[in-house]
Structures are given as structure tokens and as C-alpha cells.
Amino acid sequence: MRTSRKLVTVAFGAAVLLPLGVSSAFAADGDANANLAPVALNGVQGSGTAMVRVQGTTITVTMAASGLLPDSPHAAHIHFAAEARHECPAAADDMSGDGTLNTSEGGPAYGGIVVSLTKTGDTSPDSGLAVDRFDTAPGGQISYERGSIEVAPEVAQAIVDGKSVVVIHGVDHNENGMYDGDVMSDLDPALPTEATDPALCGVLAAAPVGGVATGAGGAAPIGADAGLLVAGGALVLAAAGTGAFAARRMSTRV
């Protein structure tokens, strides 16, 4: 008796917990899209989209962008930090006041690197500045596709929750067709800051859930109204029954 009650309690508890467990296990499945736009202050005339499909802790990334400095390596990453604002940096993030935003100044907005969108090899944050493995934007355009990228569970979750940010780096501030200048990168003192400054940025927004409520019924197919058909049928049957009853009474009398 006592044992069975205990079992029931356990079973009930499991039934309550199970849906929670299942939903969190599947929570990291989904799609996200980032509309890439010029980073504030950095003057890039470009745009693009980056789409990420998340399946567990594996992601597939497709990305197309244009308006970048041609034939130059463009580091591209997914950024995230729990404490970040989960957005692209604004002019107010220019802490140095030099009139441009470098990658560190964007940190409070988008956080650190969590995925390096390299063309080959490692995709971890360690490859964040692996300039020989990033797209070089022939004609100023990037066409990037890579699957089977493994990420940490919290990163997968951040992507499907719409909290991660795609950033493509590399800005030709002085418009001389190459990365140069006296200011060195905040990330790698061997590189000019032009090579690592954020060029295009977009928050990976979670795809909508389910369908769209696009009808009010004013032109709905009334033929599909089963209720009306049933009512009509019932009325006809009732009429037949009433008629038969009346007829029987009549014949009985005669």
C-alpha cells in the first residue's frame, strides 16, 4: 500500500519532470537569421544575410555578404556572451572616441567570439584570427557555407534564443584598397586595426514558430461546415418522422 503510493508519487513526479527535460533537450533545435548591416561609424557600404541551422550542438551556416574590401581576408565569427547586450554596437560604444569602432569596443554589445566561421579546419574561438582560413571576398562578396560545426550547448541555446551575433570583420577606413595604417589591432598587434575592425553585423534572430493566422473566415468554405450539414440532416429526419407519425394517425382513423 505504502509502496504503491510511493510508486505513484514517483511516476507522477517523472511525468511532470519529463516534459521539461524533453523540451530543454530539444530547445537547441531551430533556425536563425541575421540581417547583416554596416557597423556604426565604420563606413562600410555593404549588406548580407547569415543563416544558421541548429541541430543539437551541431550548426550549419550559410552566409552571403557584399560591399566588403575585395581580395582581403575577412574574419567572421558568431559572438555571444551571457552578459552582452545581444545586439550590434552603436556609435556610443566608441569608448576611445577615435570615431571608429574596433572589435573590443563592440564587446559589450555582442560579447566574445564563440564560433570562427573559417572555410577549413578548426572553428573554435582559437581560430578567431586565422586570416589564412577566412573568406577573402573576391569582388567584395562572401559566399560561405559550412556544416558540421560543433558548438557548446550554451552556444547552441544562445543561437536559437536569438542572443548571438554574426560579425564580419575587415574595414578599409582610408579606402586605399588594403589593410594598413598606423593603428594596430586590439586583437593582434601584428595586424593593422583595419584588418580586424567590425564591418558588417547582425543579430541572429530566431525563426518564427509555426504558422500564421491569416484568415477571418468571411470567405470561408461554408460547404465544409459539418455542423450545418448535420443540423440539416437532423431536421430532414425529424420532418420525415413527424410526417410518418401524422400519416399513421390518419390511416389508423380511416
Place this chain on the structure above:
Amino acid sequence: MSVTARNDGRRRLLATAAVVLACLGAVALVVGLRGQAGPPMPPGEAAEISSAEPKRSREPEPARDAGSTAVAPSPAPQQPSADFGPIMDAASPVGITITAIEVDTTALVPLTVGPDGVLPAPTDFATVGWHVRGPNPGQLGPAVLAAHVDGPDGPAAFYRLGELTAGDEVSIARDDGTVARFVIDAVNRYAKDDFPTSQVYGDTTGRAEIRLITCGGAFDRSTGHYVDNIVVFGHLIG
């Protein structure tokens, strides 16, 4: 006398009741059967057509890419030799023309996903909404536009969407003065409670695509909603 009169009265009453009931029933049946055909819908049941995948080919349009280096697409996802076909820069849609079903409007409104994660329909039944956080029409990925099939008083902007078939064209005018032209690959109907979210909103094909969404199927008068969505799949041809 009195008995006969009572019987006569009851008989008349019963006969009248039978006629009235028969008439009511007939009216209900006629209205129920042929009162209103409802909006056009793609052929087939939701369950059977939901398995019909849109065209997944990544082949560029032969006519457009005759001069470019048309390399056969690699099936291996690790190879970032991405050939997305034609891709346009970002620009907001400002008009939609679908000649086949006489849609031609500049009444476009932005749609923003709410806290519930659902893409809302436009509030105005005559307008076409576009999903602002998705790709713009012409950019890589599926650009999503949605409009009502009907309002409380009759047909709305996408009433005839279900008439479209593969090969029909959709033109989207954009605020940079360009026009994104799409050709339709598939027109499918899905139960809303079995909506293929990833196939509709995710990048399944690696090219610039379009999704046009409206309602279809039976209208559930208890909820005030149609039970299905009609989704038109297309890709950019220029």
C-alpha cells in the same frame, strides 16, 4: 365531433410541423453543401502534400549563369565552395505583383515576431506583411511574406494564393529601385499544428528564396481560425 375535430387539428399541426422541419433541413443542407466554395486551394490533402519537399536543387538558373563559372555543387557540407545563384543586396520590399492571381499592391507592412515567437498576420486585411527579421526578398535565404486569405466580410489580399502553380512568377519591388523576380517551385498546404517551421523559415536550399503564406483548409468557427496554412515556395531568378 369533438374527438374528430381534435384529431383533425393535431393532424394539421403535425403535417405543418413536418413541412416546416423539412424546409429548414433543406435550407441548412443547401447552404451547407453549396453556399460558398471558399478560397482556392492547392490540390491534395495537407497530410499528403506536406511530404512534398520544395525543389532543393542548388543549380543556378541556366539562362542567367551561362557566362559565369558554373561549378557543379558539392554535396559535402564541409566544402564552402558556395554557389548561391543570384543574390541581391539588402533592400526593403515596397510592392508585390503576382500576375497569375491579379495581385498588384504597394500596401506592404512590416511584421515583427511577438514574445510568443509567432509571426503575426497584418492587421489590415488588404495589406501584405513581410517578416523584417528574415532575409529581404532577393537576399540569401527565404524571404517571408504573409497576408490574409479573407477578412470578416470576404476575400483579402492573398485570397487566390492557392491557385498558384509551379512556374508562376512573383515580382517584389524594393526600395532601392530594383525588382526581385521569383519563380514558384511548389505550393503546399500544411496543418497549422504540423507546420514545417524549418522548411519555411530556414535556409534549406542555399539560394535566395521566397515564401508566401496565407490560410487554407477548413475554417474552425469555434476558434475563428483556418486549420491550415498555404505556403508558396519560390526562388530568385533575377
